[in-house]
Amino acid sequence: MSKYVTLMETSEEEFESWIYFIKLDGNEENLLYLKNQLDQVDWKIYEGLSTFDIDMDHPVSEITAKEMTKVELNVYFHRKFDGKLQKIDLRFKKEDSNKKKIKRTFARLGYGQIDEYISDEDRSDDEDCDCEDEGDDERDDAYSVSTTDDSCEEDDDDEDDDEDDDEDDDEEDDEEKKNEEKKNEEKKNEEKEIKKELPKSLKEPQQTPFFSQPSAKPKNKK
Numbered sequence: 001m002s003k004y005v006t007l008m009e010t011s012e013e014e015f016e017s018w019i020y021f022i023k024l025d026g027n028e029e030n031l032l033y034l035k036n037q038l039d040q041v042d043w044k045i046y047e048g049l050s051t052f053d054i055d056m057d058h059p060v061s062e063i064t065a066k067e068m069t070k071v072e073l074n075v076y077f078h079r080k081f082d083g084k085l086q087k088i089d090l091r092f093k094k095e096d097s098n099k100k101k102i103k104r105t106f107a108r109l110g111y112g113q114i115d116e117y118i119s120d121e122d123r124s125d126d127e128d129c130d131c132e133d134e135g136d137d138e139r140d141d142a143y144s145v146s147t148t149d150d151s152c153e154e155d156d157d158d159e160d161d162d163e164d165d166d167e168d169d170d171e172e173d174d175e176e177k178k179n180e181e182k183k184n185e186e187k188k189n190e191e192k193e194i195k196k197e198l199p200k201s202l203k204e205p206q207q208t209p210f211f212s213q214p215s216a217k218p219k220n221k222k
Contacts, residue, residue, distance in 0.1 A: 003059035004080065005031055007114065010051045016074040020081065020114050021065035024056075027085040027118075031056060037090045041101045049106045070124055076112065083119030 004021040011018070022031065035054050043051040060068075065080045090104050108116075115121060 002062050002082075004062065004065040005054065005056050005059050007034075007052065007054045009109065009112070010045075010053075011111070012045050012050065013048055014075060016076065018074060018076050018112065019068060019078040020112070021060065021068065021079065022085060022114075022118060023082050024059050030085045030087045034088050034090075037088075037092060038105070040092060041105065042098050043102070044098070046099060046102060049102055050110050051102070052105055052109060066122065069122070079112065079115070080122040081115070081118045081120060082122050086117040088117050 003024045005024050005027075007020040007022055009018050009020070010016070024031070031054070035056055038052055038054055043053070045051060068078045069080050071078060088108065090101070090108060092101050092104060096104070
């Protein structure tokens with residue numbers, strides 16, 4: 001019986017977590033490639049973004065994956081995929097900040113876009129397809145979905161990424177500046193406290209006595 005790896009997306013906006021069950025057999029290499037990229041990120045919750053986590057150490061059975069797709073806990077159901085997973089390149093750059101990596105991941109996988117990279121979703125017979133299609137339309141209106149085949153859109157993404165990089169750099173510079181100012185202020189306050197505790201004799205500058213040097217006696221001329 002086939003085993004399934006769990007990929008979980010947690011949405012800040014929806015306050016929900018969605019699990020995507022991906023068939024392990026035949027997808028080991030591309031799943032590991034995706035995991036290695038996700039492991040590079042220190043995941044934090046940011047407004048309007050999602051976090052992602054994948055567990056390859058504890059695959060679940062096909063029965064468990066199927067049953068989980070019927071659990072009614074969220075607005076969106078958990079999903080199960082039986083097809084071939086494509087290689088997903090999140091396009092991290094060496095100079096990317098942690099937040100930038102989160103943005104890049106969300107741009108390609110956010111709100112269930114994993115279905116752009118894998119086929120054969122196992123839909124339950126009793127699912128209300130009309131409602132699901134309506135939900136997909138709302139998602140498409142709110143978020144731009146990146147594709148893997150359209151090179152023009154990828155170029156546009158790169159331009160947007162560069163703009164976001166500048167914004168992230170500005171935010172990080174401002175944060176570093178504030179932290180530096182805070183440290184300087186704390187250092188000044190510590191110095192003031194130390195001076196208050198010193199004895200008065202040590203606070204006042206000490207007068208160094210001045211000793212005149214004896215003048216050299218002229219040598220007698222013979």
